[in-house]
Amino acid sequence: MRKTMYRCFWAWDFDKEEAWLNQMAAQGDCLTSVGFCRYTFERGLPGEYGVRLELLENVPAHPQSAQYIAFLEETGAEYLGCVIRWAYFRKKTADGPFSLYSDNASRVKHLNRLLLLLGVLALSQFCIALSNLSAFFGSGHTAGLVGGLVCLSVALLLSYGYLHTRRKKSLLKKEQQLFE
Template identity: 30%
Template sequence: MSEMIRIRKVFFVWQEHLEEKWLTEMAAQGLHLQRVGFCVYDFKKGEPRDITYRLYSHVGFGRDVKACNRLFEDLGWEWLGSILSWQYFRKPHEEGKNDEILSDNQSKWEALKYWRNFTLAIGSLNLFNFLNISVFSSGLASWRSWGMDLFRLLILGLVGLLIYGAVKIQMRMNELKDSIL
């Protein structure tokens, strides 16, 4: 039986191209992705191979995702798993053939737009919560304790991280848009 190796690594939404590159490099070292989880990658040790990995974010639900996955499988891509809306595919690299799961960057741009809007919505809700417990709510705003101050600080930190994420996603969208035009 082949040896299984688990690697924990963090990639963010705007780093999908870096994650694809890393998975391809791992295959070149003989580590082939078997399962993917949240920040967890299970690899099977084998012979080094030239394999292309691609991620696709499908914003649909249920049958739409299954139909989309079947379409990609009909085009020669092997479906490996998913995290949230991100679908993981691979296929052996063929010299002179297109290694993109989608030939246009417009689809990638649309997926990133969805994640940017989702991030901004969650950030806005948390900003509202912060303002509510710090300014608007007379009972909570006047309540001073280290626990409440820590809670306010955590919410504000989360808002900052979400804004940072939205900006990074927008920067990646701008890169893709430049290649679309």
């Protein structure tokens, strides 16, 4: 039986999204495809699959990403799809533990990709907000005020995500230093 669920996660909460997908798999709802805030599941054996997410360095069609996806498929992982640059994989739990990161250094590298994405988006939204607000103060058009406030709100939200991810990275680095 196939079912589709709609659920939204912030980019910086990818670990919560992954935990939810693994909880669904533990109940026997196996992820088969993904879309923007859309997840399709098929009924299977409880705990049959483990699910992992990764923010690729490039879009999936890029040769480097395609090579990485092919490498993971050679290890027994199944590529389920991508949303922008977020790739979704699943692997049978009978094949052993499924981890995309072998150590904290690779986890930090993944968080750095997310930080770059969030930082660029937040900075661009701040610039657009300033441009719209200066247009409002220069001409008095309310469209500039509304656009500026919307962009400023988005920029603040992205900045929160950036700081949240940076905190995760700091904790991982501290943990890494403990084991060195």
